[in-house]
Amino acid sequence: MDSTSKVESICLVNRYHPVYSVIVSFNMNGKQILRAPFRILLSLIKSIIDFIYPPFCIVCSAHLLNDERLICEKCWLSLPKVNEDSNIAYEIKLKLGQEIHFSQAISIWEFSPPLQTAIHYLKYQGFKTLANQFGIFMAERLRQISLPADQTILVPVPLHKTRLRERGYNQSALLCKVIAPKTGLTYDDTILTRIRYTESQTKLSAVDRAKNVENAFKIIQPEKIQQKLIILVDDVITTGSTMNACARELMKNGAKAVFLFSIVKA
Numbered sequence: 001m002d003s004t005s006k007v008e009s010i011c012l013v014n015r016y017h018p019v020y021s022v023i024v025s026f027n028m029n030g031k032q033i034l035r036a037p038f039r040i041l042l043s044l045i046k047s048i049i050d051f052i053y054p055p056f057c058i059v060c061s062a063h064l065l066n067d068e069r070l071i072c073e074k075c076w077l078s079l080p081k082v083n084e085d086s087n088i089a090y091e092i093k094l095k096l097g098q099e100i101h102f103s104q105a106i107s108i109w110e111f112s113p114p115l116q117t118a119i120h121y122l123k124y125q126g127f128k129t130l131a132n133q134f135g136i137f138m139a140e141r142l143r144q145i146s147l148p149a150d151q152t153i154l155v156p157v158p159l160h161k162t163r164l165r166e167r168g169y170n171q172s173a174l175l176c177k178v179i180a181p182k183t184g185l186t187y188d189d190t191i192l193t194r195i196r197y198t199e200s201q202t203k204l205s206a207v208d209r210a211k212n213v214e215n216a217f218k219i220i221q222p223e224k225i226q227q228k229l230i231i232l233v234d235d236v237i238t239t240g241s242t243m244n245a246c247a248r249e250l251m252k253n254g255a256k257a258v259f260l261f262s263i264v265k266a
Contacts, residue, residue: 058121059114070130071118080110082265089260092240095206100240101247102258106145107237107265108137115264119235123171131171134235134263135178142183142231142261151256153225154180154187157234157246158194158217172234175263185231191224192217192246201242209241217246222253230258238266 055064057072064072082088088105109115121127122134156172164170173189180187196216201209219225230250232243237260247258 058127059117069133070121070127071133075114076133079115080112082107082110086265088237088265091265092237092244092260095239096210096241096244097206098210098244100244101251102232102244102260105237105240105243105260105262105265106141107262108134108141109264111236111264111266119264123167123235126168128169128171128174131174132178135175136182138175138233138261138263139179139182142179142185147183147185147229147231149184149186151227152185152229152231153191154185154231154233155192155246155250156189157232157243158189158192160194160197162197175235176233179233188224191219191221192249193220194218201238206239206241209239210245213242213245217249219249219253225250226254227256230255231261232258234260234262236264236266237262 056062057064057068057075058070059075060072062072062074064070088107089100089102092105093100118130118134122130154176156170156176158172159167159170170189176187176189179185194216195218198212198216201212204212230247232246232250234243237243240260243260243262247260250258
């Protein structure tokens, strides 16, 4: 067989594009004789990318622009923000009808169907990158408050180990990891733990919610929180019963004060 008819197939990755690859064939003299899209691989890679970063907004289904991820800018701007003068702590106290163990409560947005959808994707669909977007807004809000960085600790509301194993991550901890470097605050998820598995709070009344989480939390390292301001972080404040139970343990074990901090106030 003539050497010029021998073909050597080489798979080259286009260095100028993060997704696409092509198969290029050369003859023995180095002349390119075939250049075709690697269609099957492209299709697979595109499917994976579209799964991780869907090309459509999860809230309104509009096509996302190149710099948008999961939620379009129009939807972000339309979300109903909490009035910064709102007394959320007082609202929670009225809902609970019992003593509260925190000084302040802060939320970024009021509850709305679009936020319900976004939170659902964050918590139950594995869209952890939403924590990055939510965390940016939360960090910006905290920077508006004068907090002593050396005396303040971000603490996520913990999941029970069974639920953590089922979900694979704690969305509150993901939020803290984003907020901490953007605010200069310390983040610690080893202080507070959930020692009792509790049923979902979703369908329970305020009274039953409080009973459900009673004695469900424990402080592991009380020496870390002595006279410290604790920013207790969660995705949603509904009645506040879970976060109030956490705050109770934090205050009982030496914290100077506890602030509740969430994405949404329901």
